[in-house]
Amino acid sequence: MSDARNGERRTDALTRGRIVAAAIAILDAEGERALTFRALTARLSTGAGAIYWHVASKDDLLAAAADDVIARVTTEPSGEGDARAAIRAVSLGVFDAIDAHPWVGAQLTREPWQSAMVRIFESIGGRLTGLGVPPAAQFDCAATLVNYVLGVAGQNAANARLAAGADRAAFLATIADRWTQLDPTRFPFVHRVTAQLSDHDDRQQFLAGLDLILTGAAASS
Amino acid sequence: MSDARNGERRTDALTRGRIVAAAIAILDAEGERALTFRALTARLSTGAGAIYWHVASKDDLLAAAADDVIARVTTEPSGEGDARAAIRAVSLGVFDAIDAHPWVGAQLTREPWQSAMVRIFESIGGRLTGLGVPPAAQFDCAATLVNYVLGVAGQNAANARLAAGADRAAFLATIADRWTQLDPTRFPFVHRVTAQLSDHDDRQQFLAGLDLILTGAAASS
DNA sequence: CTTTAGAATGGAACATCATTCCAGATGTGT
DNA sequence: ACACATCTGGAATGATGTTCCATTCTAAAG
Numbered sequence: 001m002s003d004a005r006n007g008e009r010r011t012d013a014l015t016r017g018r019i020v021a022a023a024i025a026i027l028d029a030e031g032e033r034a035l036t037f038r039a040l041t042a043r044l045s046t047g048a049g050a051i052y053w054h055v056a057s058k059d060d061l062l063a064a065a066a067d068d069v070i071a072r073v074t075t076e077p078s079g080e081g082d083a084r085a086a087i088r089a090v091s092l093g094v095f096d097a098i099d100a101h102p103w104v105g106a107q108l109t110r111e112p113w114q115s116a117m118v119r120i121f122e123s124i125g126g127r128l129t130g131l132g133v134p135p136a137a138q139f140d141c142a143a144t145l146v147n148y149v150l151g152v153a154g155q156n157a158a159n160a161r162l163a164a165g166a167d168r169a170a171f172l173a174t175i176a177d178r179w180t181q182l183d184p185t186r187f188p189f190v191h192r193v194t195a196q197l198s199d200h201d202d203r204q205q206f207l208a209g210l211d212l213i214l215t216g217a218a219a220s221s
Numbered sequence: 222m223s224d225a226r227n228g229e230r231r232t233d234a235l236t237r238g239r240i241v242a243a244a245i246a247i248l249d250a251e252g253e254r255a256l257t258f259r260a261l262t263a264r265l266s267t268g269a270g271a272i273y274w275h276v277a278s279k280d281d282l283l284a285a286a287a288d289d290v291i292a293r294v295t296t297e298p299s300g301e302g303d304a305r306a307a308i309r310a311v312s313l314g315v316f317d318a319i320d321a322h323p324w325v326g327a328q329l330t331r332e333p334w335q336s337a338m339v340r341i342f343e344s345i346g347g348r349l350t351g352l353g354v355p356p357a358a359q360f361d362c363a364a365t366l367v368n369y370v371l372g373v374a375g376q377n378a379a380n381a382r383l384a385a386g387a388d389r390a391a392f393l394a395t396i397a398d399r400w401t402q403l404d405p406t407r408f409p410f411v412h413r414v415t416a417q418l419s420d421h422d423d424r425q426q427f428l429a430g431l432d433l434i435l436t437g438a439a440a441s442s
Numbered sequence: 443c444t445t446t447a448g449a450a451t452g453g454a455a456c457a458t459c460a461t462t463c464c465a466g467a468t469g470t471g472t
Numbered sequence: 473a474c475a476c477a478t479c480t481g482g483a484a485t486g487a488t489g490t491t492c493c494a495t496t497c498t499a500a501a502g
Contacts, residue, residue, distance in 0.1 A: 014480080037460065047481030048461075054479095058460065109330045109375035112383055113396050118403070118411055125410040137429075139417045142410070144430030148365065151372030154330035162333055175334050182339070189346040189363070190339055196360045208358075209365030209434075216437030235450075258489065268452030269490075275450090279489065 014046060016054040020064045024101075027065065031164060032103045035062075066107040067116040073097045074119040083130030084214055088207070090123045091149055095206050098153045105157030108150055121146050133217050141217050148213060152206050172198050235267060237275040241285045245322075248286065252385060253324045256283075287328040288337040294318045295340040304351030305435055309428070311344045312370055316427050319374045326378030329371055342367050354438050362438050369434060373427050393419050 012018075022043050026035050037048050037058070044051070055061045073093035076086075098105040108116060125142035133141050163171035179187075179194045233239075243264050247256050258269050258279070265272070276282045294314035297307075319326040329337060346363035354362050384392035400408075400415045 050480045110379055112376055112379035122408045122410050125414065139414045140426050140429040141433065143426055144433050147372035147376060147430060148369045150375060151368035154371060154375050155333055155368060158331055158333035187343045189343050193346065193360045205361050205364055208361040209368060212362065212365050212437035212441065213434055215440055216433035219436055219440055220433065271451045
């Protein structure tokens with residue numbers, strides 16, 4: 001080479017694990033849109049090629065990051081206790097994880113049957129026998145619960161994206177405003193329900209829906 | 222001007238409606254990733270600036286396209302009849318619409334409480350009184366149903382994206398293969414259920430989950 | 443009929459992104 | 473000392489969403 005190449009080498013080896021950790025840090029701190037390879041190379045002080053040596057693509061990286069977060073929630077301490085309580089605990093764990101890391105919600109809806117989703121599927125489905133759901137109905141039942149959790153996850157992620165910066169009250173007020181301006185003739189239910197929008201708790205509403213499904217599942221046995 | 226400018230002007234005026242229609246055509250024919258402003262300008266034989274005069278952004282365009290598809294399904298013929306049947310009909314309409322236009326599923330999970338989602342929310346929530354759900358519980362109940370539909374919608378969209386080209390059987394076989402290779406100790410439920418994966422019907426499973434929720438909702442009244 | 447302001451158009455230019463490519467540097471086994 | 477695979481950093485590359493701007497058209501006003 002002609003010029004004086006610095007020749008410095010990183011003392012801390014670049015690992016897939018460290019890359020995923022850096023990605024999670026960026027996602028948590030600045031949101032989904034901030035995760036670019038530029039931001040990653042800057043934070044890890046390296047080049048894009050080095051990252052691509054450990055990671056296949058950005059999708060791969062996002063899937064690994066989501067899996068990392070979900071894995072922490074679905075590793076169940078022990079399997080005893082009430083099945084209904086256990087399912088509630090796992091679902092709430094996923095809900096809280098997505099509440100803390102909204103980008104996970106968006107990611108889960110993107111990857112259909114990949115590892116993060118399979119973890120949730122297993123954690124929930126494995127408890128259905130204890131809930132009294134007959135084996136033949138367990139597939140449908142688990143799919144229903146997972147789809148519900150994923151729906152809430154996606155909505156939470158979308159809300160977080162829209163409400164970025166502004167506080168929750170102001171965000172809900174904006175939505176309520178938009179709903180109020182709808183035609184009351186064509187949207188009577190929306191109008192009727194707008195009042196409850198401002199002071200509703202997402203977490204509690206999530207639990208209410210979960211109980212609805214669990215009640216239906218138990219009733220069908 | 223110096224050179225002979227063609228000076229041609231389109232005889233058919235460019236409308237927001239025509240742009241949305243062109244976008245839907247591209248999305249249906251070639252999938253989500255094919256909708257670019259370059260593809261749009263080519264199809265409409267115009268420039269990017271002309272499109273931006275009628276449309277605020279790509280997100281705006283996607284939201285309008287999704288709203289267009291959903292509006293066709295949620296305009297209810299008439300409100301009589303069994304409430305449960307009506308909710309099933311609307312939900313199935315949304316399911317089928319997303320099955321025919323998978324990109325709508327991805328879009329619905331992206332826009333939190335925008336017009337397309339409000340339509341579904343109204344169509345479902347407006348029937349809850351007829352189902353016997355007490356007013357105080359209707360908000361939670363409608364949210365649960367909508368979240369479930371959205372979860373299924375997102376999964377369908379993700380599946381369509383992954384299975385693009387290959388037929389359904391081959392796609393399911395790939396998933397089943399991946400599930401079989403999981404550790405049977407940590408994923409017993411997934412293993413047990415893999416057999417049912419190949420010959421399950423998405424539409425029927427969607428209905429099963431819907432009935433689960435409706436049963437739970439009716440039971441809580 | 444002429445003038446004029448705004449609506450609408452088409453395409454070039456721009457900034458940004460994911461990804462690829464490559465010239466090296468580093469370590470390991472022989 | 474040598475060769476080889478692993479690993480690194482940064483410079484291209486190609487594609488995308490968006491902005492900018494010089495025009496052209498339309499319709500109302502003078």
